[in-house]
Amino acid sequence: MTNPVPHADSPRLPVTFRPTRTRAVLLGIGGVLLVVLTVMSLLLETFTTGDRITFICTGLLGFGVLALLSRPKVVATEDGVTVTNLTTVRRLAWAQIVRVNLRSGDPWVHLDLSDGTSLPAMGIQTGIAKQQAIADARALRALVDTHGTVHSSD
Incomplete structure (x- = not known):
């Protein structure tokens, strides 16, 4: 695997996103x-x-x-993203995440996946700290842009 070129807004990995105030x-x-x-x-x-x-x-x-x-969180590591919602945990490779969405009025981030489905990521939610959720969504989007485009060399 080639080393990804860091995006300007990308936080250092590993990083955990969770609604800490909530x-x-x-x-x-x-x-x-x-x-x-x-x-x-x-x-x-x-x-x-x-x-x-x-x-x-x-x-x-x-x-x-x-x-x-209070359980939801999103953990990003070099290998991918783990989304922990209320009762489920799903592990995703970076390449599986096509887009990170936080539209106006959405209670939390939605991840568009390469299989055509969407996964709610309740660990980044607007609730009490809307500006923090927006910043976290941008950071996750930057990580997806950086790591999601990395392909293994043949």
Whole structure:
């Protein structure tokens, strides 16, 4: 494989893109929810053991759901891109990514793939930090431009 010519906007590899503000908010709310429900279950004297267990399990469930929502990320390495969404992980070679799209109104980046499909990359989402998402989409696009055009020599 030939060495790719770095694009001016390309970050150094490996790089991880994730909505850090959104992640901090989700995990913070989940932690507070768990603590509040646990403390309430222990302080209310009228609660039975079953009530306490139910409150704590509800807090754990809430924290788990919010932790799942904070999971998405996009990791770019020399070998390709790994897209981690809520419940799926997909590994792509650079050559499989045709285009990186973040259109106005899109909640997250979409990757157009060489097989004609599109893959949502929820690790770059507009949510709380729209300007950061735009910068991350541009950086990923620059990486695709740099590494996606590299072909092995025969």
